[in-house]
Amino acid sequence: MKLATWNVNSLKVRLPQVLDFLTVQKPDVLCLQETKMEDEKFPLMEITAAGYRAIFSGQRTYNGVAILSRSEAADVIMGIDGYDDPQKRVIAATFDGVRVICVYIPNGERVESDKYQYKLHWLSQLRAGLKQELLKYPRLAVMGDYNIAPEDRDVHDPKLWQGKVLFSEPEQSAFKELVALGFCDGFRLFDQAEKSYSWWDYRTNGFKRGLGLRIDHILLSAELAKYCKSCAIDRERRAHDRPSDHAPVMVEIET
DNA sequence: ATGGCCTGCAACGCAGGA
Numbered sequence: 001m002k003l004a005t006w007n008v009n010s011l012k013v014r015l016p017q018v019l020d021f022l023t024v025q026k027p028d029v030l031c032l033q034e035t036k037m038e039d040e041k042f043p044l045m046e047i048t049a050a051g052y053r054a055i056f057s058g059q060r061t062y063n064g065v066a067i068l069s070r071s072e073a074a075d076v077i078m079g080i081d082g083y084d085d086p087q088k089r090v091i092a093a094t095f096d097g098v099r100v101i102c103v104y105i106p107n108g109e110r111v112e113s114d115k116y117q118y119k120l121h122w123l124s125q126l127r128a129g130l131k132q133e134l135l136k137y138p139r140l141a142v143m144g145d146y147n148i149a150p151e152d153r154d155v156h157d158p159k160l161w162q163g164k165v166l167f168s169e170p171e172q173s174a175f176k177e178l179v180a181l182g183f184c185d186g187f188r189l190f191d192q193a194e195k196s197y198s199w200w201d202y203r204t205n206g207f208k209r210g211l212g213l214r215i216d217h218i219l220l221s222a223e224l225a226k227y228c229k230s231c232a233i234d235r236e237r238r239a240h241d242r243p244s245d246h247a248p249v250m251v252e253i254e255t
Numbered sequence: 256a257t258g259g260c261c262t263g264c265a266a267c268g269c270a271g272g273a
Binding site (some may be wrong): 009013034036060061062107108109115145164165166202203204205213215242244245246 | 258259260261262263264270271272273
């Protein structure tokens, strides 16, 4: 079973690339973030024609998440249970006995910003929600745009990024607390190339210069990690014409 | 270099992303 996640930065703009990704990588499940469209505008026809089903929770202009899948979604939940957040950032469902939670964690803007406080609060709510999900679904993958680079090796220049949003200590602690619920970072189950990143800034020509961060993650419960055969970042996607600023991340699970 | 670019919305510039 192949699971993938991709922050597409507008599904409207990236739809052709998403369809190409489905054709080339043939994931069983693809989590999308930043679809930036209301549910009425979701391109269900095109995705159905590609042989996939879809569940989605979107809004105008900002945020928005979706899960595309080969098989039917069961027990679909939008948002974090018990947390009334108007921003559409979470969608979860079960596919062939594997629980998948697609997350778009807030960016935080700057550590001085109100949005940073919202991010930290949001992370504590997510932690509470995941604790319950893990009890209910031992075979659990939490995947998406975390907007957190967990370690020095996940950032091209840790000194430059020290204390900055995406790389600050409180964010990294929150990430560790999520992992401590009983997950592992799928990417680090395997030997990986140095300077492996999942996001590169449009503005600095970051991709060509190798200036990136690894902020998109797949957390696997112990029951899934046991059967995980690979984890990779599809960095070539970032080299396409009119790319998303994020590259997809994928895992293969033996079922 | 406290910005550089991309997207959506709307309106001829802004907010937000990361």
